[in-house]
Amino acid sequence: MRKIAVFGAGYIGLVTAACLAELGHTVAVRDIQDERIRLLKAGRVPIHEPGLGELITGNAERLTFTLSAEEALAGTEIVYVCVDTPPTAAGDADLSRVWSVIGSLKGAEHLKAVVVKSTVPVGTGARVRAVLDESDLAHVGYASNPEFTAEGQAVADFMRPDRVVVGASDEGVIRLVTELHEGVDGPVEVMDVASAEMVKLASNAMLMTRISFMNEIAVLCELTGADVEQVSRAVGLDHRIGPHFLRAGIGWGGSCFPKDSEALKQLASNTGHHTQLLNAAIEVNNLQKRRAIQKLKDALGGLGGAKIAVLGMTFKPGTDDMREAPSTVLAARLLAEGAKVTCWDPLAPDGQPEPWASAVRHGSPQEALAGADAAILATAWPELRDVPWADVRDTMRRPVLFDGRNHLDPATMRALGFTYMSVGRP
Ligand code: UDX
Numbered sequence: 001m002r003k004i005a006v007f008g009a010g011y012i013g014l015v016t017a018a019c020l021a022e023l024g025h026t027v028a029v030r031d032i033q034d035e036r037i038r039l040l041k042a043g044r045v046p047i048h049e050p051g052l053g054e055l056i057t058g059n060a061e062r063l064t065f066t067l068s069a070e071e072a073l074a075g076t077e078i079v080y081v082c083v084d085t086p087p088t089a090a091g092d093a094d095l096s097r098v099w100s101v102i103g104s105l106k107g108a109e110h111l112k113a114v115v116v117k118s119t120v121p122v123g124t125g126a127r128v129r130a131v132l133d134e135s136d137l138a139h140v141g142y143a144s145n146p147e148f149t150a151e152g153q154a155v156a157d158f159m160r161p162d163r164v165v166v167g168a169s170d171e172g173v174i175r176l177v178t179e180l181h182e183g184v185d186g187p188v189e190v191m192d193v194a195s196a197e198m199v200k201l202a203s204n205a206m207l208m209t210r211i212s213f214m215n216e217i218a219v220l221c222e223l224t225g226a227d228v229e230q231v232s233r234a235v236g237l238d239h240r241i242g243p244h245f246l247r248a249g250i251g252w253g254g255s256c257f258p259k260d261s262e263a264l265k266q267l268a269s270n271t272g273h274h275t276q277l278l279n280a281a282i283e284v285n286n287l288q289k290r291r292a293i294q295k296l297k298d299a300l301g302g303l304g305g306a307k308i309a310v311l312g313m314t315f316k317p318g319t320d321d322m323r324e325a326p327s328t329v330l331a332a333r334l335l336a337e338g339a340k341v342t343c344w345d346p347l348a349p350d351g352q353p354e355p356w357a358s359a360v361r362h363g364s365p366q367e368a369l370a371g372a373d374a375a376i377l378a379t380a381w382p383e384l385r386d387v388p389w390a391d392v393r394d395t396m397r398r399p400v401l402f403d404g405r406n407h408l409d410p411a412t413m414r415a416l417g418f419t420y421m422s423v424g425r426p
Pocket of ligand 1: 147204207245
């Protein structure tokens with residue numbers, strides 16, 4: 001069993017650290033945010049992720065949290081870089097946190113390998129290698145080990161992944177990182193560093209493209225009278241296509257897709273290539289929100305002065321993550337059109353910035369809907385299926401509902417007297 005330091009106690013860092021500890025390794029987690037480390041030391045988990053809290057408490061004797069890089073590095077053989085790489089104004093990935101971790105490794109005498117899990121542009125590994133070679137760490141190996149974890153199922157994604165990707169050129173590091181994953185139920189794919197970096201970006205781009213493709217088909221379904229739910233189900237039954245990421249709706253959001261699509265676009269343009277498919281996928285994703293607003297506008301004959309309830313705020317159900325949530329784009333457009341916005345979400349943290357600061361948040365969908373001229377279902381929370389819609393209808397000023405996730409049954413909603421609109425369904 002190894003002694004590991006994980007730099008970054010964010011979403012990926014915590015999941016990685018907890019799972020490596022569960023596998024029997026000793027893990028020190030280092031972050032620069034005081035409050036985060038204080039919470040973790042007190043046994044509290046600062047993010048919502050099923051199973052993570054149990055894993056952290058269950059492995060407390062092998063997991064430590066610290067603000068000090070020096071403390072995290074004492075006796076450490078492997079450093080995992082799990083810091084965030086947010087987009088710069090140009091859309092590139094900001095690697096300053098990655099470089100700051102690399103800079104703090106000087107003098108780590110037991111260090112054998114640096115493993116980068118953060119999503120980085122292709123070519124970053126080679127640059128880190130060059131920096132290590134110029135320092136006292138020239139003997140330390142380098143590996144890219146991208147993550148493919150989806151929020152809400154991150155622990156399972158780590159423990160039973162479709163694949164573990166290890167990008168490295170030196171046999172010793174390949175062996176080391178492969179051994180670290182003993183106990184993980186999934187195949188290890190070994191490749192060169194640049195390819196491993198590309199696998200992460202390409203996988204995300206593929207998933208985004210699938211969603212946008214089905215969203216475009218949804219538009220055609222609306223124009224021709226077909227039903228995208230039936231179409232996508234049957235298309236997905238083709239084993240060459242598969243059923244996942246074919247759900248039509250108001251499009252993707254989250255901490256990865258929007259950022260990684262921009263980063264890949266930027267990476268391409270830095271090499272002189274203009275991406276075609278990726279740009280189209282991004283454009284379709286933006287269009288889905290504009291189309292949603294247009295549908296409401298048409299149904300109400302204008303949005304000025306209307307009261308619109310936004311049901312669901314997080315970028316997908318089962319998470320408290322508001323990063324790049326499609327609902328935020330919708331709320332901003334509604335307010336810009338002069339509508340009043342009420343909202344409901346079971347997990348979104350309080351105190352969201354604009355546009356939410358201008359919206360009135362309620363504790364239940366029913367309260368958010370009372371007196372509304374229309375509602376948008378933006379996140380497919382299961383509890384929205386249990387709303388007593390017949391009662392709610394009578395409390396709304398106008399029973400207009402745009403279901404941006406095809407979450408409710410059209411026939412049922414129409415039988416209840418709703419003007420019910422969804423995505424790609426007749
Ligand atoms: C994603 C990738 O799945 C993961 O592999 C990567 O490491 C990080 O990004 P995550 O951001 O947690 O994970 O969300 P995911 O479940 O993939 O959903 C992304 C967005 O796409 C959500 O807004 C979701 O609502 C939307 N989506 C997903 C669709 O609109 N239709 C679908 O069929 C699937």
